[in-house]
Amino acid sequence: MTEQPAKRYDPHAIEARRQAAWRARDAFQTPSLTEGQPHKYIKPSAPFTSGNIHIGHVRSYSIGDAYARFSRARGDAVLFAFGFDAFGLPAELGAIASGESPSDWVSRCATHMTGQLQRLGFSFDWDRSFLSSEARMYRWSQWLFLTLLANDLVYRGTGSVDWCEHCSTTLATIQVENGLCWRCHNPVQLIQRTQWYLRISAYVPENDRRSQELAASGMWDESSLASQRFVLGRVDGVELDLRAPDGTELTVFTPHSDALAEARFVAISPKHPEVERWVANPAVLEQLEELRSGGLQRDSREADAIPLIDTGHFLSGPSGDPLPVLISPAVDGRFGATAVLGIPELDQTDAVIAQRLAAQVDAPVQAPLRAESALYEVRPAVRYRANDFSISRQRSWGTPIPIVYCEECGTVPVPFEQLPVLLPLDLKPTGAGNPLAERADFVQVDCPRCGGPARRETDTLDCHFDALWLWIPACVPPHERERPLGEIFALEDLRQWLPAGRLVAGSDSGNFVFDQRIVTKALRDIGPLSFIADGEPFAGCLFHEMVIRDGRKMSKHLGNVVDPDELVERFGADTVRLAVLYAARPQRTLNWSDSAVLRSHRFLTQVWEYSHARLADAEALASADDGEPVKDTSEHLRLKLSTWCETAVEKITEEMQSLEMHSAVRNIMRLFDRIKDFEKRVAARQGALRRADSDALIDALTLLAALLGPFAPHLSEELWIALGHNGDTQLPWPGVSSQVPA
RNA sequence: GCCCGGGUGGCGGAAUCGGUAUACGCAGCGGACUUAAAAUCCGCGGCUCGCAAAAGGGCAUGUGGGUUCGAGUCCCACCCCGGGCACCA
Known part of the structure; x- marks a missing residue:
């Protein structure tokens, strides 16, 4: 009757025992679905192979895991698995720092992180986990790229990138420090490049409409909806067709429908489809070309520094006053590729532009005479800030773009049956140049169309593009993974699990989720995901906030990082998991204590x-x-x-x-x-x-x-x-009625 | 600049609808146990006035207004802190 030593709480012994038992009985294996069985695909975020699990991951997966275990306890079939997001710049940089190939570095990180997650006892189905950098996986990206290309949702366009001449490489924003290359400290130039773009604009209005349905369903929490609204950038207003003296019309937009008479100028986005019509003057054309090749400098987003081109043209305004026509990227960030009425009285940016316009005109412009106050038809209209974005990167550690450039046939997509285009595994990036472009065995290829000499595209896909499908393959049973992708979409399992019941991710995933929603709609219309009628990949969604400490984001630099391994070592996994869940509501920033x-x-x-x-x-x-x-x-x-x-x-x-x-x-x-x-x-x-x-x-x-x-x-x-119960099966969740003892 | 959060004791933070502000915990103080310490357990605890204690009074949720019988909570204006603002994921 005295205290037994076994009664002391020894988390390490307990956790080792339970984890061994779970492994022995494959406790978290995804069941195959039977007809009508309640089921939930709980989608955690795909961790980046950074090397270590941090406390933010612990928070995210503790929420998802609690929900998964709760669902299983209530009798639902649960799919809870993830893949590592393994491509991208940080992996390349990590590999450079450690002297390994990115492929070795990434798999070492994944192994270590998997160990950390297992020690924490998360109930993932490990048989289904994967790295996005495996060939059997990135073929998904290549397949998606070609599929979207064939449907005009991927296209080539021109954009500007930061370029370091000395290192002969493109730089990411984080690699540009005060206008200098982070590596060699030489000045960075903006150069113009042909890039691949994803046409999300085709589905932005539908995303908007569906967001309202998601809100009504109650399965998307308020903060995740807010982030979707933010990415969408919807602006409500009116549009009207203004006329130039020569009769040319231009549709302009303004959110200020009650102040049309106050308009003082018209501004067109450089991306506006009809912008060429307003640059007949060679000097103006030159300015536009300069603007396009120069791109938009990061530090010139402010209204007082943003480029402004006066086309010399005028339109007859709503009040009959002539309005000068300007071209400025100031429009893009607020309303997308459109033309807007400038109303200085109501809009601060417009006020600054009007001021600059007045200052930059030396001699009074010969404005056309005031026209008769024309009656314009004013229509309600909507504009979105969300816009097409570039998906190609001039880096070696990414999915190869399945495109070949042939001297005879031009740009040729690699046929589906030749996928995947393999990325050489022994690449050793140094930070200078793109090592992929220097690999003759990769670059030189026979044209798939004519058999003649051709070159492969050496740009790779941004890992943002990989993320567009990363939530799908978890639904594919491991033994089906190698099948052609066309067949995989027909698998009964996959069609049952999709759409995912609940996404649990950090609040910084708003962009990803938005684009995943776009691509799901595209694949619905193209065919593979035709069974998802509303084109929504996630029926429910929770965005949790991050973990901070002392009111600041955790960083090595600040020395305020919390190490999960150390905590697990001291207190055990159960304690750490309970602590991050208890400390704050998921939607709120958790200030570590x-x-x-x-x-x-x-x-x-x-x-x-x-x-x-x-x-x-x-x-x-x-x-x-x-x-x-x-x-x-x-x-x-x-x-x-x-x-x-x-x-x-x-x-x-x-x-x-x-x-x-x-x-x-x-x-x-x-x-x-x-x-x-x-x-x-x-x-x-x-x-x-x-x-x-x-x-x-x-x-x-x-x-x-x-x-x-x-x-x-x-x-x-x-x-x-x-307490005398069977521990070999899932603990049941107590029911309210069955709980009362007889 | 724009967008999104947040501001409550020495500290982390509670407070579904507007209804006893400061739950719970940490640190602190007092006590029990102990040769002692650690650990554990029990108790106290916003600030202030009140000779000590008690009873009791006054003031407190960033600031200033407003709505209300009643505001941490709702409305308006402002101050401060954090995060984001797209080739980082």
């Missing part, structure tokens, strides 16, 4: 030790004779306990369904306090617990163990077993 971990650890320790102590008491009571029947003085307390339990289950179930994990954990903690309170009160009333009290107490503790399942899965399963 050690007290949350200490609190969690103490709570779990108490639950463990208290449950075992009461279990020992119960056994002692069972073996002793209960003695004379005495007056039952604690019945009302047992009833109260039972009510508390029922209320808790009801509340916590609701909170789990809406992913309010922080409240769920707090309610579990409260329930534990009440259970202890029950014991205290019974003891105070009648001195000791009798059989009926003890039974009620053990029932309540059993319930507590089941409720803890999604949060502290290792501890709860061990408790469940200690």
